[in-house]
Amino acid sequence: MKRLAVLFSLLSLVLAFAFGASVNNAFAEDLVATADIRGCTDKNISGTGTLIERHTQEGVKQVDVSLIVKGLKDGKHAVHIHETASCEPCGSAKGHHDPGPNSNSAPDAPDFNHPFHMGDLVNIEVKDGLGVMQTTTNRVSLSAGRLNIFDQDGSSFIIHTNADQYCDQEGELAKGCAGGARDACGIIKLR
């Protein structure tokens, strides 16, 4: 038990360093947002999400997203930006962030309109209890505009129990193909 505790404190140190390094890579004009990730019910799940919108001369918006989370079950888990800055309970984060014209056609069906949601990201892969994910998206922005995740009710990361199958068939999508139940959540805050 003691060995496990030492291992976890070492792991936290590594996480803190990796997180600090990614934020320190941001330039002054870049926008940075972070999220404190906590398990929906499992208190052993914790981590950090980071988003960096790189400043460019021509104004294209690309956001580097990284997640480091410990305590999830090994394997792949769906990760999305959900439409509300609320994690208690995790269901209050509501559906996937999707400010587009068809976003409200089935607001209570999280698998509906997948993979068109702007908040759709990529799976986090967990090995030996440690999950790492890194991706770049131009579907969302931290700066003002119609893709901005900091709308009136904000946004949150949700990590699901199962992998996102990136479901894409015509018509009604298979229930749960976007990851199913919710394991962890983190409200995204601009730094």
Ligand SMILES: [Cu+2]
């Ligand atoms: Cu989701």
